[in-house]
Structures are given as structure tokens and as C-alpha cells.
Amino acid sequence: xxxxxxxxxxxxxxxxxxxxxxxxxxxxxxxxxxxxxxxxxxxxxxxxxxxxxxxxxxxxxxxxxxxxxxxxxxxxxxxxxxxxxxxxxxxxxxxxxxxxxxxxxxxxxxxxxxxxxxxxxxxxxxxxxxxxxxxxxxxxxxxxxxxxxxxxxxxxxxxxxxxxxxxxxxxxx
Amino acid sequence: xxxxxxxxxxxxxxxxxxxxxxxxxxxxxxxxxxxxxxxxxxxxxxxxxxxxxxxxxxxxxxxxxxxxxxxxxxxxxxxxxxxxxxxxxxxxxxxxxxxxxxxxxxxxxxxxxxxxxxxxxxxxxxxxxxxxxxxxxxxxxxxxxxxxxxxxxxxxxxxxxxxxxxxxxxxxxxxxxxxxxxxxxxxxxxxxxxxxxxxxxxxxxxxxxxxxxxxxxxxxxxxxxxxxxxxxxxxxxxxxxxxxxxxxxxxxxxx
Numbered sequence: 127x128x129x130x131x132x133x134x135x136x137x138x139x140x141x142x143x144x145x146x147x148x149x150x151x152x153x154x155x156x157x158x159x160x161x162x163x164x165x166x167x168x169x170x171x172x173x174x175x176x177x178x179x180x181x182x183x184x185x186x187x188x189x190x191x192x193x194x195x196x197x198x199x200x201x202x203x204x205x206x207x208x209x210x211x212x213x214x215x216x217x218x219x220x221x222x223x224x225x226x227x228x229x230x231x232x233x234x235x236x237x238x239x240x241x242x243x244x245x246x247x248x249x250x251x252x253x254x255x256x257x258x259x260x261x262x263x264x265x266x267x268x269x270x271x272x273x274x275x276x277x278x279x280x281x282x283x284x285x286x287x288x289x290x291x292x293x294x295x296x297x298x299x
Numbered sequence: 300x301x302x303x304x305x306x307x308x309x310x311x312x313x314x315x316x317x318x319x320x321x322x323x324x325x326x327x328x329x330x331x332x333x334x335x336x337x338x339x340x341x342x343x344x345x346x347x348x349x350x351x352x353x354x355x356x357x358x359x360x361x362x363x364x365x366x367x368x369x370x371x372x373x374x375x376x377x378x379x380x381x382x383x384x385x386x387x388x389x390x391x392x393x394x395x396x397x398x399x400x401x402x403x404x405x406x407x408x409x410x411x412x413x414x415x416x417x418x419x420x421x422x423x424x425x426x427x428x429x430x431x432x433x434x435x436x437x438x439x440x441x442x443x444x445x446x447x448x449x450x451x452x453x454x455x456x457x458x459x460x461x462x463x464x465x466x467x468x469x470x471x472x473x474x475x476x477x478x479x480x481x482x483x484x485x486x487x488x489x490x491x492x493x494x495x496x497x498x499x500x501x502x503x504x505x506x507x508x509x510x511x512x513x514x515x516x517x518x519x520x521x522x523x524x525x526x527x528x529x530x531x532x533x534x535x536x537x538x539x540x541x542x543x544x545x546x547x548x549x550x551x552x553x554x
Binding site for chain 2: 155159160162163164166167172173176177224225226227228229230231234235236237253290293294
């Protein structure tokens with residue numbers, strides 16, 4: 127969870143969580159209660175085929191996201207901050223566009239893209255702050271919220287103070 | 300043992316985890332609503348065994364309509380049969396509020412929403428048990444393995460949520476009092492009819508089974524939108540999580 131200073135890009139890791147477990151669990155539930163029964167019923171049934179067409183990509187997506195979990199990181203460059211989650215998510219935040227950095231907890235809505243205990247990815251609507259582009263190992267509590275003129279981003283660096291200090295140094299330097 | 304019972308057990312577990320978990324998370328980790336989950340469990344059986352058949356046969360007898368006509372019955376009578384389910388169920392789902400401890404929980408619009416939602420989910424769970432029992436008793440699906448009942452699983456999970464939303468609408472109306480009770484009841488009735496529309500269309504063979512399964516999603520999404528809208532409307536100021544906010548940095552905009 128430390129800072130790597132081998133090049134001008136500083137890499138920060140998110141704080142640890144069991145978010146990967148929820149992604150695997152979701153895939154397992156879909157496989158157990160949709161895919162296996164549909165396969166057992168047989169491909170001659172049109173309902174089974176529809177179930178497989180819908181559920182197999184969803185289950186694979188969850189497994190891919192779980193596999194990518196260790197790759198979540200935040201890269202602070204000269205003039206931008208990148209939020210990365212494997213090959214599936216990259217958010218670029220120009221440092222010059224940042225209006226505020228604050229830590230707060232968020233109020234849940236029933237809508238979400240990927241949001242489970244210990245993980246939140248992509249654009250997630252929250253009841254109190256609206257849509258937030260998430261790349262975080264927490265869904266609701268102690269989210270570092272970076273607001274630009276157009277977007278809000280949610281992240282959870284392990285060493286939050288060092289992370290904020292590095293951004294401020296970069297912006298003010 | 301009839302295989303439907305295995306899927307019913309899975310359905311109840313998943314529904315409880317999903318809708319109980321949602322209630323727990325959205326109420327700020329409150330557990331005080333959970334005992335209400337017991338109250339609605341027998342009500343579906345009461346409605347389906349005691350109230351609805353009696354109402355239909357009483358009206359049929361009064362209008363001299365022969366039983367068993369099916370779609371050959373007069374249109375108004377078919378409409379009555381479609382209407383009787385929401386008419387009875389929306390009323391019976393709020394009966395537990397006659398219990399003083401349950402009614403005492405309805406102290407605000409936000410508590411009305413959650414009391415109603417949990418009572419509705421409870422009714423939905425009881426309905427899943429009742430339907431599974433009905434399928435098991437009919438014997439028509441005895442040859443099917445448990446995993447052939449995924450349609451039951453999907454439909455019942457969504458229906459539990461739907462019943463929660465209907466009852467939340469009505470209990471908010473009851474909490475407001477006066478004409479709002481009637482408006483709440485009519486709104487719950489209308490939403491229930493909207494949810495039942497794909498079922499009715501499938502029964503009169505206007506849509507295929509596959510389309511019926513898919514079309515259940517539309518009312519579900521509409522109900523989710525309504526549920527979120529209600530949560531926003533009944534929101535209280537202390538729901539905002541900004542109390543623990545730490546502002547690290549803020550750009551000062553020149554005036």
C-alpha cells in the first residue's frame with residue numbers, strides 16, 4: 127500500500143477490502159441458480175437458451191471484474207490523476223479541473239452499476255451527491271470524493287493523507 | 300417431496316437476503332422493521348382461499364353466471380376477476396397495522412414507507428409459499444426437477460419487491476390520513492393492475508411465455524423508479540451522510 131517513486135508517476139493502492147469475494151459470490155449465484163439449471167433442462171427449451179444468453183455474459187463479467195480486483199490503483203501524473211481497474215475502467219481527472227477534495231460517507235440508492243460491500247465501480251447514483259464515477263474498495267463509507275466542474279469521482283486510497291498531500295503538491299507546485 | 304419446494308426454499312432465502320438486506324442498508328442499518336416480516340406470511344393464503352373465491356362466486360351467483368365459463372364469461376365479470384386480486388390483496392396487506400406495536404412504528408412518512416415495504420415483502424414471501432404449495436398439490440409438475448422452476452424464482456423475487464412498493468404507497472397514504480388513504484389505496488390498486496397486466500395478457504394468450512417472462516421486467520423497473528422517488532420525497536434532513544465530512548481542499552473561486 128506504499129508509494130512508488132521510481133518515475134514521475136506516483137502509484138497509490140486502494141485500501142484493502144473483500145470486494146472481490148462479492149463479485150465471485152454474484153457469479154456463483156448466477157451460475158448456481160440460472161446457468162446450471164438451464165443447462166440441466168437442456169438447450170431444446172427456448173427459455174433455457176434465453177437464460178443462458180443473458181446469464182453467461184453476466185457471470186463471466188463478474189468473474190473478470192473479480193480477477194481484475196488486485197489491479198485497482200490510482201496513478202498521479204504531472205497534470206492528471208488516473209483511476210484504473212484492469213483493462214475495464216480508466217478515469218482521467220485533469221488536476222487543473224479539480225474543485226474540491228473531501229472525504230465523506232454517501233447515501234445509497236437502489237440503482238447502481240457495480241456496487242457491493244467492498245467495491246464500487248463505474249457511475250453510481252447516490253441519494254445525496256448524485257452520480258459519482260467510482261473506482262473504490264468501499265461503496266458507501268469514507269469515500270474520497272474528488273469533484274471537478276463536470277464530474278464527481280469516488281476513490282479509497284489506502285494512505286489517504288499521503289495521497290491528498292501528493293495531489294495538492296502537484297496542483298500547487 | 301415435490302421438487303418445487305426446493306426452489307421455493309431458494310426463492311425465500313434469496314428474497315429475504317435481497318429485500319431484507321436492502322431494507323437494512325437503506326434504513327441506516329435498522330433492524331426494528333424485521334419482525335414485521337412474520338405478519339404478512341399467512342395473508343396470501345387467507346386472501347386466496349377464503350376471500351377471493353368467495354367474492355367471485357358470490358358475484359357470479361348474483362349475476363346468474365355459470366361457473367367454469369372461462370373467457371366465455373361476460374366482459375364485466377372477467378374485468379371483476381382481474382380486479383378482485385388487487386382489491387383484496389392491497390386491503391389485506393395493511394391489516395397487520397391493526398396491531399398496536401405495528402401501528403406505533405408508523406411515526407413519520409419515512410417509517411410509513413419502510414413499514415409498508417416490509418409488510419408487502421412479507422406478503423410476497425407468503426404468496427411464494429402458497430403458490431409453491433398450490434403447484435405441489437396440483438401434481439401437474441411432479442415430473443420436473445427443482446431446477447426447472449427458475450421462472451418461479453425470478454417471478455417471486457420480483458413480486459416480493461412489487462408487493463413491498465404497493466404496500467408502501469398505501470401505508471404512506473394511511474399515515475397522511477384523510478383522502479390520502481383513498482388515494483394511496485387507488486394508487487396501490489393501479490400499480491398492482493399494472494404489474495398483473497403481463498400475466499393477464501399471457502392468460503388470454505395475447506403474448507408468448509418468453510415475452511411474458513421478459514415483460515415482467517418492465518413493471519419491475521417502473522416500480523423501482525417509483526420506490527426511489529418515494530424515498531426521495533419522504534427523505535429527512537438527517538439522512539444526509541455529510542455530517543462526517545472532512546474537506547481536504549477546495550478551490551477558492553474569485554468573486
